[in-house]
Amino acid sequence: MNIEAAHLICYSPTRTTFTTLEAIADGMKLPATRSLDLTLPAQAPNDEIVILSDVAIIGVPVYAGRVAPVAAKRLKSIKGNNTPAVIVVVYGNRHYDDALMELKKLAEGSGFVIVAAAAFIGEHSYSSPEKPVAAGRPDGEDKHAARQFGAQVKTKLNAARDLSGLPPLDLPGTLPEGPYMGPSNIAPETDPELCTLCGQCAECCPTGAITVSEAITTDASLCTFCCACLKTCPEDAIRIGFPKVLEKVDLLYTHCQARREPELFL
Secondary structure, three states: OOOOEEEEEEOOOOOHHHHHHHHHHHHHOOOEEEEEEOOOHHHOOOOOEEEOOOEEEEEEEEEOOEEOHHHHHHHOOEEEOOEEEEEEEEEOOOOOOOHHHHHHHHHHHOOEEEEEEEEEEOOOOOOOOOOOOOOOOOOHHHHHHHHHHHHHHHHHHHHOOOHHHOOOOOOOOOOOOOOOOOOOOOOOEEOOOOOOOOOHHHHHOOOOOEEEOOOEEEOOOOOOOOOHHHHHOOOOOEEOOOHHHHHHHHHHHHHOOOOOOOEEEO
């Protein structure tokens, strides 16, 4: 197959997923790489976008073992035309559970043909200097693995005459049932004594939940607790204060320190 370009289709509030996709595309060494970033409200497509040719690399973060719900919603606007696709989930060193299977179903339902898949690790959204979880990932080793994976995908596609000759991928997990059960109607807290009202938190919020006026206001009904605001704040003015989330932070810090490595499916 003659592949000329990689289309990076991604939802990535803390940029770990986007960084991983860039490394995969770098490893493919194609003439062109095009980014379709679905993260911010202004970037969410109003109309259907169809990827007619080449290869799509579709990446999402894992929230509570599922595809991030906002990502799932925005991906429905992106369609393939029997277009080959690589699907990638990025998780915070606990486990990706059934997210890869869920992303496979979403992508296939939108007209993509899955030719490869991977689960990579990124710094957990709840990670902090005091309680780090996969801090700094994807790191150099992760990016190297991603580039090698990209090279393998390119070799696989170059060797295939067409997609009909490729066997289906055998992925772990089952299709998740029921609604997403992650945090809802809660949001990180802003310390007004530290906040300078710079507005960077509002600029990076993927759902437009944050308003800047005389103080920072966060609409908890829109917040997905991705913690992009917390990681972006230059004054360290945003904190996790909700008790149940703090319990989760402690569990992650206690039980998820052993380094996990990327899992690749070709």
